Amino acid sequence: MPSIAYQDGRWIVPDQPTIPFIEGDGTGPDIWRGAVRVFDAAIAKTSGGARKVEWLEVLAGEKAFKATGSWLPDETLDVIRRYRVAIKGPLTTPVGGGMRSLNVALRQLLDLYACIRPVRYFKGVPAPVTNPGRLDVVIFRENIEDVYAGIEYQAESAEARALIEFLRDRFGAKIRPESAIGIKPMSKFGSQRLVVKAIQYAIKSGRPSVTLVHKGNIMKFTEGGFRDWGYAVAAERFGAQTIPESDTGGARVPQGKVLIKDRIADAMFQQLVLRPREYSVIAAPNLNGDYLSDAAAAQVGGLGLAPGGNVGDGYAVYEATHGTAPKYAGQDKVNPSSVILSGVMMFEELGWDDVARAIVRGLEAAVLTKRVTYDLARQLPGATEVSTSAFADTIIEHLA
Numbered sequence: 001m002p003s004i005a006y007q008d009g010r011w012i013v014p015d016q017p018t019i020p021f022i023e024g025d026g027t028g029p030d031i032w033r034g035a036v037r038v039f040d041a042a043i044a045k046t047s048g049g050a051r052k053v054e055w056l057e058v059l060a061g062e063k064a065f066k067a068t069g070s071w072l073p074d075e076t077l078d079v080i081r082r083y084r085v086a087i088k089g090p091l092t093t094p095v096g097g098g099m100r101s102l103n104v105a106l107r108q109l110l111d112l113y114a115c116i117r118p119v120r121y122f123k124g125v126p127a128p129v130t131n132p133g134r135l136d137v138v139i140f141r142e143n144i145e146d147v148y149a150g151i152e153y154q155a156e157s158a159e160a161r162a163l164i165e166f167l168r169d170r171f172g173a174k175i176r177p178e179s180a181i182g183i184k185p186m187s188k189f190g191s192q193r194l195v196v197k198a199i200q201y202a203i204k205s206g207r208p209s210v211t212l213v214h215k216g217n218i219m220k221f222t223e224g225g226f227r228d229w230g231y232a233v234a235a236e237r238f239g240a241q242t243i244p245e246s247d248t249g250g251a252r253v254p255q256g257k258v259l260i261k262d263r264i265a266d267a268m269f270q271q272l273v274l275r276p277r278e279y280s281v282i283a284a285p286n287l288n289g290d291y292l293s294d295a296a297a298a299q300v301g302g303l304g305l306a307p308g309g310n311v312g313d314g315y316a317v318y319e320a321t322h323g324t325a326p327k328y329a330g331q332d333k334v335n336p337s338s339v340i341l342s343g344v345m346m347f348e349e350l351g352w353d354d355v356a357r358a359i360v361r362g363l364e365a366a367v368l369t370k371r372v373t374y375d376l377a378r379q380l381p382g383a384t385e386v387s388t389s390a391f392a393d394t395i396i397e398h399l400a
Contacts, residue, residue: 001018001054001056001083002014002016002017002018002054003017003018003082003083003084004017004019004083004084004085004350005084006084006313006314006315009313011084011085011349011350011351013350013351013352015047015050015051015052016051016052016053016054017053017054017083017085017350018053018054018055018056018083019053019054019055019056019083019085019086019087019346020055020056020057020058020076020079020080020083020086020087021036021055021056021057021058021086021087021088022057022058022059022060022061022076022086022087022088022089022091023057023063023088023089024061024088024089024090024091024320024324024339025061025062025063025089025090025091025092025324025326025329026090026092026323026324026325026326026328026329027089027090027324027325027326027328027329027331027333027334028061028089028090028091028320028324029089029329029330030328030329030330030331030332030333030334030336030388030389031089031320031334031335031336031338031339031388032089032336032339033388033389033392034336034340034388034389034391034392035336035339035340035343035392036055037392037396038336038340038343038359038362038392038395038396038399039053039340039343039355039359040052040053041396041399042355042358042359042362042399043352043355045358045399046352046354046355046358047354047355051352056079056083058075058076058079058080058086059073059075059076060072060073060076060088060091060102060106061091061092061102062092064076071102072102072105072106072109077106077109077110080110080315080317081110081315084314084315084316085315085316085317085318085346085349085350086316086317086318087317087318087319087339087342087343087346088106088317088318088319088320089319089320089339090319090320090322090323090324090325091103091324092324092326103319104148104150106310106317107143107144107310107317108144110310110312110315110317111144111312111313111315112143112310112311112312112315112316112317113142113143113144113190113193113194113311113312114140114141114142114143114193114194114197114198114310114311114312115139115140115141115142115143115289115293115308115309115310116138116139116140116141116201116308116309116310116311116345117138117139117141117289117293117296117297117306117307117308117309117321118137118138118139118307118345119135119136119137119138119139119293119296119297119299119300119306120135120136120137120300121133121135121136121300121301122300122301122305122363122364122367123364123367123368124364124367124368124370124380125300125301125305125367125376125380126301126376126379126380127299127300127301128298128299129273129299132299132300132301134276134277135272135276135296135299135300136276136280137272137276137279137280137281137282137296138201138205138207138280138281138282139281139282139284139289139292139293139296140194140195140197140198140201140281140282140283140284140289141194141284141285141286141288141289141290141292141293142186142190142191142194142226142283142284142285142286142289143194143286143310144190144286145185145186145187145190145191145285145286146184146185146186146222146285146286146287147182147184147286147287148286148287149183149184149185151182151183151185152180152181152182152183153180153181153182154180155178155179155180156178159181160179160180160181161177163181164177164179164181184219184222185222186222186223186225186226186285188225188229191225191226191229191230191285192229192230192232192233194283195210195212195229195230195233195234195283196233196237197311198210198281198282198283199234199237199238199241199242199258199260199281199283201281202258202280202281203238203241203258207258207280207281208253208258208259208280209253209258209259209260209261209278209279209280209281210234210242210258210259210260210261210280210281210282210283211261211262211263211268211279211280211281211282211283212226212227212230212231212260212261212262212263212283212284213262213263213264213265213268213282213283213284213285213288213289213292214226214227214262214264214265214284214285214288215264215265215266215288216228216262216264217264222285223265223285223288226285227262230260230262230283231244231260231262234260238258241256241257241258242257242258242259242260243257243258243259243260244259244260244261245259245260245261245262265284265288265291265292268282268288268292269291269292269295272292272295272296272299273299276299293306293308293321294306294321297321301376302375303321303322303338304322304334304335304337304338304373304375304376305335305337305338305341306321306322306338306341307320307321307338307339307340307341307342307343307344307345308320308321308338308342308345309342309345309346309349311349316346316349318342318343318345318346319339319342320338320339320342321338321342322338332387332388332389333373333374333387333388334373334374334375334388335372335373335374335375335376335388335391336373336388336391336392337363340359340363340392340395341359341360341363343359344356344359344360347359358399358400359395359399361398361399361400362395362396362397362398362399362400363395365395365398365400366391366394366395366397366398369394369398370382370383370384371383371384371386371390371391371394372384372385372386372391373385373386373387373388373391
């Protein structure tokens with residue numbers, strides 16, 4: 001089966017690539033069935049049948065555990081490495097032992113260091129803010145380091161006691177002896193490769209700014225390091241194409257330059273609500289990016305319409321960003337838009353922009369018909385609630 005290749009920083013995509021998929025747990029199978037029909041219809045419509053994706057199922061989560069005894073089989077990782085690009089539904093995190101998170105494990109094992117979350121408004125979607133259309137931001141979240149690295153020890157465990165004792169005796173740290181301990185590693189290497197990817201995206205897409213979001217006023221060497229390393233790599237790698245905010249003197253940014261600026265994390269939440277038009281691309285450490293992604297998505301209708309991609313150098317896994325919603329599993333009820341829009345991101349990354357545009361136009365038109373899934377129907381006056389599969393049908397009808 002033909003596979004996607006990666007050479008000199010570029011994807012090489014055959015007309016009929018094989019793309020692995022993970023259905024996901026809970027409602028995952030329902031939304032995947034709807035999404036894949038939309039993908040196939042859009043590809044066929046835009047290419048006249050010349051292009052086609054061979055979808056290859058691989059296992060992770062509950063389905064994998066039942067079949068193999070492993071939540072994330074080595075074979076799944078091997079297949080994704082072979083074909084390079086994959087897409088997945090939501091996965092259950094094992095409770096009471098094993099890996100902390102299947103999603104985090106996939107990111108770390110495949111070195112998918114950039115979690116990319118575009119957040120924009122679709123006309124007709126109910127939203128809690130007055131002008132949701134003013135928010136159009138792409139968030140680049142560092143995916144490997146920070147508190148998500150998993151270096152954490154339970155309160156009163158031998159490891160926590162030993163670490164507390166070391167920090168107290170060696171560095172004079174004042175830590176209560178019964179504390180749990182977590183370590184927050186953030187490196188120059190990890191921070192800069194994330195910022196590089198964000199700047200490259202801004203330049204390629206014609207977006208006017210990249211904002212480094214951090215809590216460096218308090219955590220001066222980790223979060224503060226992220227900020228300083230970000231400015232440094234912008235100057236070193238993109239000096240002719242970027243300008244730091246401090247160099248503008250409040251004047252207009254020169255034509256063709258990307259503005260590099262930074263904001264303190266807590267203030268940034270307010271900025272996205274009150275002054276969303278001032279932000280275009282955001283680069284943030286892992287935890288800050290996690291918070292900001294969901295908070296921003298809430299402004300434009302919630303996680304049901306929030307896509308995501310985990311991208312490294314030559315590997316990418318796109319995913320629905322919401323949970324598994326097990327109480328709705330098998331009911332053909334939930335909104336498939338998150339995984340559909342994650343597919344849009346995937347097709348854009350692979351250069352199939354016509355497919356991506358067709359899907360977005362179909363989704364926008366489907367929402368305006370007000371024949372929508374329950375999450376939107378309950379907030380949208382005059383709406384008719386339809387099933388997952390019926391909503392996918394409506395998107396397909398409006399592909400353009």
